[in-house]
Amino acid sequence: MDISVLLFYGLSFIVLCFALAVVVSNNPVYSAFYLAITMVSLAFVYFILQAYFIAGVQLIVYAGAVMVLFVMVLMMFDLKKEKDSFSKGRMSNFLKVSSVGWLWGLIAGAIYMSSDLLSMGATLHNKDGVGTTTKDLAKLLYTDYIFAFELLGLLLLLIAVGAVAVSRIKGGTHA
Amino acid sequence: MGSDLFEISVNLIKMIIIFVMMVQLVPLLVWVERRGSAFIQNRLGPNRIGPLGLTQLLADAVKFIFKEEFIPEKTKKFIFYAAPVVSLIPAALAFGAIPLSMPINIEAFTMFGESYGPYRFAFQSFELGIGIVFVLGISSLGPYAMLMAGWASNNKYSLLGALRACAQSISYELALGLSIVGVLLLYGTFDFSEMIAAQQGPLNFMWFGKEVTLGFLPNWGIFYQPLGAIIFLTAVFAETNRTPFDLPEAEAELVAGYHTEYSGLKMNMFYIGEYGHMMAASALMAVFYFGGYDIPFVTAEDVNAGVTWFGQAIDPLLTTVASWAPFVGDSLAEALGFSANKAAIGTAFVFHIAMFAKILFFLWVFVWVRWTIPRFRYDQLMDLGWKTMLPWALFNTIITAIVIFIMRTNWS
Numbered sequence: 001m002d003i004s005v006l007l008f009y010g011l012s013f014i015v016l017c018f019a020l021a022v023v024v025s026n027n028p029v030y031s032a033f034y035l036a037i038t039m040v041s042l043a044f045v046y047f048i049l050q051a052y053f054i055a056g057v058q059l060i061v062y063a064g065a066v067m068v069l070f071v072m073v074l075m076m077f078d079l080k081k082e083k084d085s086f087s088k089g090r091m092s093n094f095l096k097v098s099s100v101g102w103l104w105g106l107i108a109g110a111i112y113m114s115s116d117l118l119s120m121g122a123t124l125h126n127k128d129g130v131g132t133t134t135k136d137l138a139k140l141l142y143t144d145y146i147f148a149f150e151l152l153g154l155l156l157l158l159i160a161v162g163a164v165a166v167s168r169i170k171g172g173t174h175a
Numbered sequence: 176m177g178s179d180l181f182e183i184s185v186n187l188i189k190m191i192i193i194f195v196m197m198v199q200l201v202p203l204l205v206w207v208e209r210r211g212s213a214f215i216q217n218r219l220g221p222n223r224i225g226p227l228g229l230t231q232l233l234a235d236a237v238k239f240i241f242k243e244e245f246i247p248e249k250t251k252k253f254i255f256y257a258a259p260v261v262s263l264i265p266a267a268l269a270f271g272a273i274p275l276s277m278p279i280n281i282e283a284f285t286m287f288g289e290s291y292g293p294y295r296f297a298f299q300s301f302e303l304g305i306g307i308v309f310v311l312g313i314s315s316l317g318p319y320a321m322l323m324a325g326w327a328s329n330n331k332y333s334l335l336g337a338l339r340a341c342a343q344s345i346s347y348e349l350a351l352g353l354s355i356v357g358v359l360l361l362y363g364t365f366d367f368s369e370m371i372a373a374q375q376g377p378l379n380f381m382w383f384g385k386e387v388t389l390g391f392l393p394n395w396g397i398f399y400q401p402l403g404a405i406i407f408l409t410a411v412f413a414e415t416n417r418t419p420f421d422l423p424e425a426e427a428e429l430v431a432g433y434h435t436e437y438s439g440l441k442m443n444m445f446y447i448g449e450y451g452h453m454m455a456a457s458a459l460m461a462v463f464y465f466g467g468y469d470i471p472f473v474t475a476e477d478v479n480a481g482v483t484w485f486g487q488a489i490d491p492l493l494t495t496v497a498s499w500a501p502f503v504g505d506s507l508a509e510a511l512g513f514s515a516n517k518a519a520i521g522t523a524f525v526f527h528i529a530m531f532a533k534i535l536f537f538l539w540v541f542v543w544v545r546w547t548i549p550r551f552r553y554d555q556l557m558d559l560g561w562k563t564m565l566p567w568a569l570f571n572t573i574i575t576a577i578v579i580f581i582m583r584t585n586w587s
Contacts, residue, residue: 043312
């Protein structure tokens with residue numbers, strides 16, 4: 001067995017364990033830390049799959065920026081009341097049960113839809129590394145997927161403007 | 176890692192040596208910092224213990240190890256212990272990914288009766304094609320250590336310091352990332368070695384489609400990206416939490432910031448992490464804007480010729496002296512004898528000295544600035560990051576793209 005295969009399964013197991021820990025954990029800050037570890041391990045899974053650029057971007061964007069913000073914001077709040085109100089009551093029970101149903105549906109759907117990929121995997125797996133370099137990725141983004149890419153950019157701009165607008169409504173320290 | 180045992184063991188030893196190099200530079204830097212601050216402020220600094228106060232480092236190390244381990248009540252134990260380690264890892268990984276000299280090409284040779292094939296050893300812990308993306312990604316994990324330390328300490332000053340540090344790091348990461356885009360556009364690669372290769376020789380650029388060479392200047396990035404270099408250096412100061420941006424540790428307001436509750440060796444690990452970040456930042460500054468391990472006006476062939484000349488000159492002396500040794504004389508003489516492989520290793524070390532001189536210079540700049548410029552106020556810091564440096568970095572990116580497009584088009 002190749003050592004990268006071993007590493008892949010080991011890291012995937014770690015990812016799954018910590019992803020489970022995110023959901024199971026009692027303390028929101030710990031949940032956020034587990035999610036951060038999940039993100040970092042996922043980046044290293046990408047490294048093992050030789051998608052280096054995706055791995056680097058995963059590290060910078062998700063592990064380095066998004067999750068740091070999550071952790072930081074969670075630390076600023078004292079989330080005791082919210083936790084209780086979320087873990088008790090008929091409404092939240094209904095939400096929980098229904099989300100379990102949604103999740104199982106999602107997993108079943110993903111397995112069902114991706115069963116075709118197993119046969120496609122043999123053809124997708126290219127040995128000469130075409131489509132794995134940053135340049136190839138950039139070419140794809142700026143030719144075939146330019147519309148979706150630009151739309152995403154616009155969406156992010158809208159979110160940024162919206163966030164500024166929301167935070168300025170009641171005045172802040174800088175108002 | 177490598178194809179056979181020799182290559183794998185050399186790569187492993189290399190990793191350890193580069194990590195130890197990083198860790199062992201820290202006490203020296205602390206000494207430089209204390210003596211340098213004393214020099215700048217017209218004081219004496221630590222000068223009692225040993226020559227120039229150099230053994231003060233040893234005394235400090237002993238103190239760090241033997242200090243009583245004190246942990247406040249109601250801390251989150253695991254995270255409290257984990258935070259110093261987490262602060263050390265990103266710095267070590269980032270520093271390991273930066274080439275410290277040119278790769279060593281070893282020709283086939285025989286050792287102890289077995290022949291080993293030709294090798295190519297990169298002068299860095301590990302070589303990744305996406306160098307800069309990896310370094311940025313790994314060093315963006317730095318804030319976790321501060322957050323963990325601050326939150327687990329169960330101390331309001333720690334938490335406030337951690338939150339400040341984190342907000343500051345995230346704000347300046349944007350300017351840092353954007354200031355590098357100009358460099359990436361210029362060299363068209365993520366790979367450090369290719370970047371350094373592009374900076375060899377005299378200043379050489381395209382002027383409206385014609386090639387222009389200015390022989391009296393080296394082909395360094397600083398001449399193409401002066402604004403980017405300034406933004407990068409400033410952002411790096413903020414990222415490493417050094418004065419003028421050391422708001423997380425503002426003594427007057429926050430005791431000591433996120434590591435208020437830490438003492439002994441754990442405190443020391445935070446120090447190593449901070450200085451490791453500084454080293455990685457200095458190395459990046461050298462690679463992006465100051466030609467990496469390039470020595471101006473000297474090519475690798477010149478250095479190799481010089482090393483070969485020197486090696487051949489001392490070769491008879493060394494082998495004669497070695498052959499006098501009892502029992503092992505002949506094999507020792509053979510081992511010390513001059514060969515092309517040793518010339519390659521010597522050349523790499525000469526370039527390593529050049530790279531290290533640049534790193535040490537920027538480390539001195541860190542110390543110099545710390546004891547020259549006073550601390551910012553927090554809102555000034557945020558304004559500088561978001562309203563000044565980010566727009567200027569964006570401007571630099573756009574201007575670089577346009578200028579590169581115009582200059583590299585063939586106009587004739």
